[in-house]
Amino acid sequence: MSEITTGRSNGYMTFLIVFMGLVALIDQYLNLIESTAIPYIVEEFWLTPIQIQTILTKLGQSTISQFTFWQGIYSIITFAVFLINWSSDAIGRKKGIIILLLFMGIPALIVGLTPPTQILDSLTSNLAFHWFMLLYGIIIMATLSNLWEVPITEEAPPKRRALYGTITFFIGLIPLYSFLGPVIARTLGWRWLYGIMFFFMIGALILSYFMKETERWKMEHEKRGGEFLTFKACVEKMTGTDTMYIIVFSIVYCIWNIGLKFALIGGGSYYMIVKGVSVETWSRIYLIVGLNTIIGAILAGVLMEKLGRNKTLTIGTIGSVISFIVLGFTGLPVFLWLVALFLALLLGWIMIYSSEIFPTEYRGTCIGIVNTFSRIGYVVGPLLSSVLIAMFPTMEIFWIAGGLIMLTFLVAILIKPYETKHKTLETIQSER
Numbered sequence: 001m002s003e004i005t006t007g008r009s010n011g012y013m014t015f016l017i018v019f020m021g022l023v024a025l026i027d028q029y030l031n032l033i034e035s036t037a038i039p040y041i042v043e044e045f046w047l048t049p050i051q052i053q054t055i056l057t058k059l060g061q062s063t064i065s066q067f068t069f070w071q072g073i074y075s076i077i078t079f080a081v082f083l084i085n086w087s088s089d090a091i092g093r094k095k096g097i098i099i100l101l102l103f104m105g106i107p108a109l110i111v112g113l114t115p116p117t118q119i120l121d122s123l124t125s126n127l128a129f130h131w132f133m134l135l136y137g138i139i140i141m142a143t144l145s146n147l148w149e150v151p152i153t154e155e156a157p158p159k160r161r162a163l164y165g166t167i168t169f170f171i172g173l174i175p176l177y178s179f180l181g182p183v184i185a186r187t188l189g190w191r192w193l194y195g196i197m198f199f200f201m202i203g204a205l206i207l208s209y210f211m212k213e214t215e216r217w218k219m220e221h222e223k224r225g226g227e228f229l230t231f232k233a234c235v236e237k238m239t240g241t242d243t244m245y246i247i248v249f250s251i252v253y254c255i256w257n258i259g260l261k262f263a264l265i266g267g268g269s270y271y272m273i274v275k276g277v278s279v280e281t282w283s284r285i286y287l288i289v290g291l292n293t294i295i296g297a298i299l300a301g302v303l304m305e306k307l308g309r310n311k312t313l314t315i316g317t318i319g320s321v322i323s324f325i326v327l328g329f330t331g332l333p334v335f336l337w338l339v340a341l342f343l344a345l346l347l348g349w350i351m352i353y354s355s356e357i358f359p360t361e362y363r364g365t366c367i368g369i370v371n372t373f374s375r376i377g378y379v380v381g382p383l384l385s386s387v388l389i390a391m392f393p394t395m396e397i398f399w400i401a402g403g404l405i406m407l408t409f410l411v412a413i414l415i416k417p418y419e420t421k422h423k424t425l426e427t428i429q430s431e432r
Helices: 010-032 034-046 052-058 061-091 093-113 122-143 149-155 158-172 176-187 197-208 215-223 231-237 240-274 279-306 309-330 333-357 360-374 376-391 396-414 425-431
Strands: none
Touching (some): 010 093, 010 149, 010 158, 034 122, 034 176, 034 279, 061 122, 093 122, 149 215, 231 360, 240 309, 240 376, 240 396, 279 309, 309 333, 333 360, 333 425
16 A cells, blocks of 8 residues: 655644644533532532632532433433544545534533522423533533544654654643633622633634645545545444454453542542542642643653553553552552543544554544544443442542553453554554
8 A cells, every 4th residue: 555645844744733622622621620620510500609718518419419410411422422423534634623612612601691599499400400511511511522633644754653642642641631720610600611612713823824745535435537536435434453453442442431430539529528638729630630640641651652552551550450450449549540540641642643544545434433423432431430430439439449440451462452652544544
């Protein structure tokens, strides 16, 4: 199979990394801001108006459990994420990115513009809550596409593919949710925790004008004679090897999503409610969580380039299991920080490896199918969290269960995945 050289200049690659990094930043912010937003959401929809610090002593785990139940139900919407990814195969990476931005930014603005509900009006409160959860489900669906990784994978030179991918991931992990979250919630209201991203979307849409369509997508489009690639056609082209990788990635990504939900839902609840720390103290803890995700992203890129994809996967799996379990025994924030680091490392592996292992013609669709099936974790994670928090309100068992769940990542190690380190996409496609 002939190899494709994109011939992109260093200047353009820098632009593409920054642009895709901005898309990733919107993505990750909307995904991670909920840990800050949950106490405010619960306060508005289930309790009479009180000071946010007082709420932390009166919430009760049953209320958090109730919210996470509905979070799991509305996360069913996320199963439609494959449509966004498929659009990038059908009409191009650039247009797919624009569609992704619209699905993140417009619902976020609507959340921001929705007026606060009157707490004592139960009907209004219920309708407003479910309206928010509908918008929340659409936002989270879009954030789970990881589509911003595909243009980087297709344009980067083989020896820098993992590095460029993780730099993009690194930009996305800048912890704006920790810097901006408490300030926005206090000054503008918790809805603008989401609404603020509309303005980031506008900036990204302006930058999209300068993005070029990837050479690999254009060549595949030309091979089809410009024919529109339907979702059915994508599925029919998939091989047994594609199916195997889709199944394995779906399992491990599902497990990763459950682990993420444990960390996001459990972190604020555990420290602010069980441990009784202040909002300000939790914000500082959460800031270090965010910084450790950045370290994890950088570490993922370095390890994948130096040691390879498979050894990086092994390190991330063992590290996350140990960190979750020890957190349950000690309650020390340092182990929550390590959970964040190793989860970020594993996500770096998932995004880089999944974006390079599938053929170019239907790469986006394969990733979309993986993301769709992995969304089971976005339903199971909150539902399982609600059960465990209700059963074990001091939450030690909650964290230990998270570690045992992460052990399932061993399924990816045991199949000995094809090593893609420093290989071109064409070589990977022919050898895997």
